[in-house]
Amino acid sequence: xxxxxxxxxxxxxxxxxxxxxxxxxxxxxxxxxxxxxxxxxxxxxxxxxxxxxxxxxxxxxxxxxxxxxxxxxxxxxxxxxxxxxxxxxxxxxxxxx
Amino acid sequence: xxxxxxxxxxxxxxxxxxxxxxxxxxxxxxxxxxxxxxxxxxxxxxxxxxxxxxxxxxxxxxxxxxxxxxxxxxxxxxxxxxxxxxxxxxxxxxxxxxxxxxxxxxxxxxxxxxxxxxxxxxxxxxxxxxxxxxxxxxxxxxxxxxxxxxxxxxxxxxxxxxxxxxxxxxxxxxxxxxxxxxxxxxxxxxxxxxxxxxxxxxxxxxxxxxxxxx
Numbered sequence: 001x002x003x004x005x006x007x008x009x010x011x012x013x014x015x016x017x018x019x020x021x022x023x024x025x026x027x028x029x030x031x032x033x034x035x036x037x038x039x040x041x042x043x044x045x046x047x048x049x050x051x052x053x054x055x056x057x058x059x060x061x062x063x064x065x066x067x068x069x070x071x072x073x074x075x076x077x078x079x080x081x082x083x084x085x086x087x088x089x090x091x092x093x094x095x096x097x
Numbered sequence: 098x099x100x101x102x103x104x105x106x107x108x109x110x111x112x113x114x115x116x117x118x119x120x121x122x123x124x125x126x127x128x129x130x131x132x133x134x135x136x137x138x139x140x141x142x143x144x145x146x147x148x149x150x151x152x153x154x155x156x157x158x159x160x161x162x163x164x165x166x167x168x169x170x171x172x173x174x175x176x177x178x179x180x181x182x183x184x185x186x187x188x189x190x191x192x193x194x195x196x197x198x199x200x201x202x203x204x205x206x207x208x209x210x211x212x213x214x215x216x217x218x219x220x221x222x223x224x225x226x227x228x229x230x231x232x233x234x235x236x237x238x239x240x241x242x243x244x245x246x247x248x249x250x251x252x253x254x255x256x257x258x259x260x261x262x263x264x265x266x267x268x269x270x271x272x273x274x275x276x277x278x279x280x281x282x283x284x285x286x287x288x289x290x291x292x293x294x295x296x297x298x299x300x301x302x303x304x305x306x307x308x309x310x311x
Contacts, residue, residue, distance in 0.1 A: 006171065011171070015160060015163075018163075019157060022153060025299075025300060026152075026156075030307050030309075033308075037306070038305075041301075041304050049297070052296070057290075066109050071112060074119045075119070085130075086127075089131045
């Protein structure tokens with residue numbers, strides 16, 4: 001079982017998509033979408049990150065399940081950090097002002 | 098089979114390290130979220146003072162560098178030594194261009210007295226947006242996080258440039274073959290990770306509130 005070599009066309013396609021998304025996210029920021037400006041910016045960023053992880057970092061093609069587990073675990077811990085901290089800070093006034 | 102196992106082990110080790118890096122940056126992202134939630138007007142004003150053209154250009158530069166890295170790993174897999182060296186050199190050029198543009202942006206912030214500390218001033222922002230109440234102390238928090246987050250990211254870029262100098266030298270020496278090129282692959286994972294951090298830093302720092310003010 002040797003590692004898979006992806007075509008350079010695929011890499012260039014991913015690159016072009018990332019470039020287009022960068023222009024879109026910068027342009028759309030100037031349009032008033034209310035609270036959805038931030039939502040859209042984060043959705044685009046997450047989609048870009050996903051493309052990098054799956055294709056540039058070869059996670060889509062890896063046969064090693066432990067790699068995927070390590071990624072899911074680290075994201076899970078990150079979400080614990082962010083959500084539980086925000087749940088606390090956003091419901092208490094301590095430190096505010 | 099042993100070579101394959103070694104490669105998988107090295108890759109897994111790198112992913113675990115990147116997991117610790119997620120937590121390292123995660124602390125800063127968490128501080129950012131809390132303060133942005135509390136001091137939104139100041140964060141929006143501070144964000145507007147950043148140069149969106151330089152920020153977008155830098156995002157594009159990093160994406161280009163990720164492409165050259167991905168193609169470089171491919172060249173290593175196929176044993177194309179000259180192409181590998183060329184792509185690694187291109188990556189170094191993009192990486193240094195990113196750091197150069199970042200240095201220009203930081204310099205602008207020094208000139209504008211937007212660096213937290215004794216000479217900090219948010220006067221220009223207060224005058225530019227009279228319709229918003231802006232507290233200078235809270236604006237300093239935005240810029241503190243701006244410098245801490247982009248600074249930590251730039252430090253990772255500098256380390257990345259060091260790693261890629263090493264990889265370029267040994268690629269040129271012909272050390273990496275289709276059977277053995279784990280260092281190129283692992284170095285590539287690191288580079289892409291640093292790119293992903295910037296993919297989040299760009300909207301979070303530059304695009305907080307660019308829409309026209311009412």
